[in-house]
Amino acid sequence: MAALSLAPGAGAAAVSPDAMPKGDLPGWRQVYADDFNGYTVPKGAFTDCNHNTDTPQAYCGGLKKYPTAYANYWAYPWGWDDTAKSGADGNTGAPFGGRYDPATTVSIGKATAKSTDGYLSVKQYRPKAGGDNRVAAVVPRKCMGHAYGKYSERFKVVNGSDPGFKSAHLFYQGGEEIDYPEGDWVRPDRSTGSFSGFVHPNQTYIDARGQWMTRWNTTSIEWTPGKISFFLNGKLVRTVNRSISKPQAWIWQNESSIEGPYAKPGASAEIRTTWATCYVRK
Numbered sequence: 001m002a003a004l005s006l007a008p009g010a011g012a013a014a015v016s017p018d019a020m021p022k023g024d025l026p027g028w029r030q031v032y033a034d035d036f037n038g039y040t041v042p043k044g045a046f047t048d049c050n051h052n053t054d055t056p057q058a059y060c061g062g063l064k065k066y067p068t069a070y071a072n073y074w075a076y077p078w079g080w081d082d083t084a085k086s087g088a089d090g091n092t093g094a095p096f097g098g099r100y101d102p103a104t105t106v107s108i109g110k111a112t113a114k115s116t117d118g119y120l121s122v123k124q125y126r127p128k129a130g131g132d133n134r135v136a137a138v139v140p141r142k143c144m145g146h147a148y149g150k151y152s153e154r155f156k157v158v159n160g161s162d163p164g165f166k167s168a169h170l171f172y173q174g175g176e177e178i179d180y181p182e183g184d185w186v187r188p189d190r191s192t193g194s195f196s197g198f199v200h201p202n203q204t205y206i207d208a209r210g211q212w213m214t215r216w217n218t219t220s221i222e223w224t225p226g227k228i229s230f231f232l233n234g235k236l237v238r239t240v241n242r243s244i245s246k247p248q249a250w251i252w253q254n255e256s257s258i259e260g261p262y263a264k265p266g267a268s269a270e271i272r273t274t275w276a277t278c279y280v281r282k
Helices: 061-065 067-072
Strands: 028-034 073-075 098-100 106-110 118-125 133-135 137-140 149-157 165-173 176-184 194-200 204-212 217-224 227-232 235-240 251-256 268-281
Touching: 028 067, 061 067, 067 073, 118 251, 133 251, 176 204, 176 217, 204 227, 204 235, 251 268
Parallel strands: 098 133
Antiparallel strands: 028 268, 073 137, 106 118, 118 133, 118 268, 137 251, 149 217, 149 268, 165 176, 165 251, 176 194, 194 204, 217 227, 227 235
């Protein structure tokens, strides 16, 4: 992987759109970086995740056989309702919401059998018999419990995915919230969905300029006192002047579509993350 690349005039948060940055930056200490290379984790390993939930000490007991993943990740445990099913955030509860089920949806794999390039896979689905969607939220443990930081991820929704699923990768605590990227993965006509971002309270909208979920994209957030800057593929999208100060976790929340369409029985959709990193202030 190449070293950190900066877009002219964009500042240190503008990471290269195709390479994971490695090492500290002026004023920032890298506390987590993973390109998912050199190890795999099969489906079925993200189990027993109901330990110290929503804290930096959270863990999934099923990952103890996989030391790198155990050290780096926690996931929402089986049975928690997703936003659509719970009615959280003011929605009235979607007809077919979901339950978090990391054991059947999350794995870490390789591009090919001989490849060293890895990725985190979240493959959400609705059972053929109907009922609740099975969805997943993965949390990098070293990116929990921080106020402020720099956060970047490179991801793509796999072509051929079905409608009915979305992402809302976020920070949320005590009424303060930063969402980016957020959007449905696939539209009702099966064309690719787009993503945007939000800052709460006051619902400030971040326009990601029509970027599609089924293309490789790198999103970055630089969160400092009184200011949050949003980057897309190395370029500044918008800076919001807002005081968000509570320590929070970076949550890769994937879930059921809230506005529809709702997944049909047997539907599935997959998002892959090829690298992610976060920094805290020195």
